[in-house]
Amino acid sequence: xxxxxxxxxxxxGFARIHAPTGHKNGLVDLSTNTVYLNGDRVDxxxxxxxxxxxxxxxxxxFNAEGQFDPDGAFSMAMGWDFGxxxxxAIDAKIVSAQRQPFEVDEHDPVVGRSxxxxxxxxxxxxxxxxxxxxFDCDPxxxxxxxxxxxxxxxxxxxxxx
Numbered sequence: 001x002x003x004x005x006x007x008x009x010x011x012x013g014f015a016r017i018h019a020p021t022g023h024k025n026g027l028v029d030l031s032t033n034t035v036y037l038n039g040d041r042v043d044x045x046x047x048x049x050x051x052x053x054x055x056x057x058x059x060x061x062f063n064a065e066g067q068f069d070p071d072g073a074f075s076m077a078m079g080w081d082f083g084x085x086x087x088x089a090i091d092a093k094i095v096s097a098q099r100q101p102f103e104v105d106e107h108d109p110v111v112g113r114s115x116x117x118x119x120x121x122x123x124x125x126x127x128x129x130x131x132x133x134x135f136d137c138d139p140x141x142x143x144x145x146x147x148x149x150x151x152x153x154x155x156x157x158x159x160x161x
Contacts, residue, residue: 021079
């Protein structure tokens with residue numbers, strides 16, 4: 001199945017991505033699994049807490065409002081979510097359905113139902129057991145983020161329909 005296939009569901013709402021920001025600081029070479037600090041390779045045997053402290057001290061720094069601040073709590077090297085787990089959550093409702101090209105139906109019975117995106121399907125339990133995850137197709141690019149292993153659950157008044 002493709003996103004270009006029919007039927008299609010159109011939805012509106014908001015999403016929250018708990019994407020990790022640590023690997024986007026220019027100090028990690030994911031092709032060789034090498035970490036750098038001040039131009040030097042970091043010894044993988046050194047305590048990780050020392051590396052995290054060094055990243056935290058790096059400038060520029062910014063505060064919780066995202067403004068540059070030399071005393072801010074965040075280091076640009078760590079980003080705002082250094083320990084992000086890649087979870088993706090959505091709070092949205094279906095606003096229309098489309099069964100064929102150029103025919104959008106805003107009165108389909110599915111319109112108005114809430115949706116959620118979940119991860120892997122567990123065939124034994126017949127359920128999904130975790131959230132969809134966000135990951136980078138090309139970690140060297142800021143333009144290739146995608147969702148992995150997800151499915152849509154459609155809900156009506158709190159019960160799966």
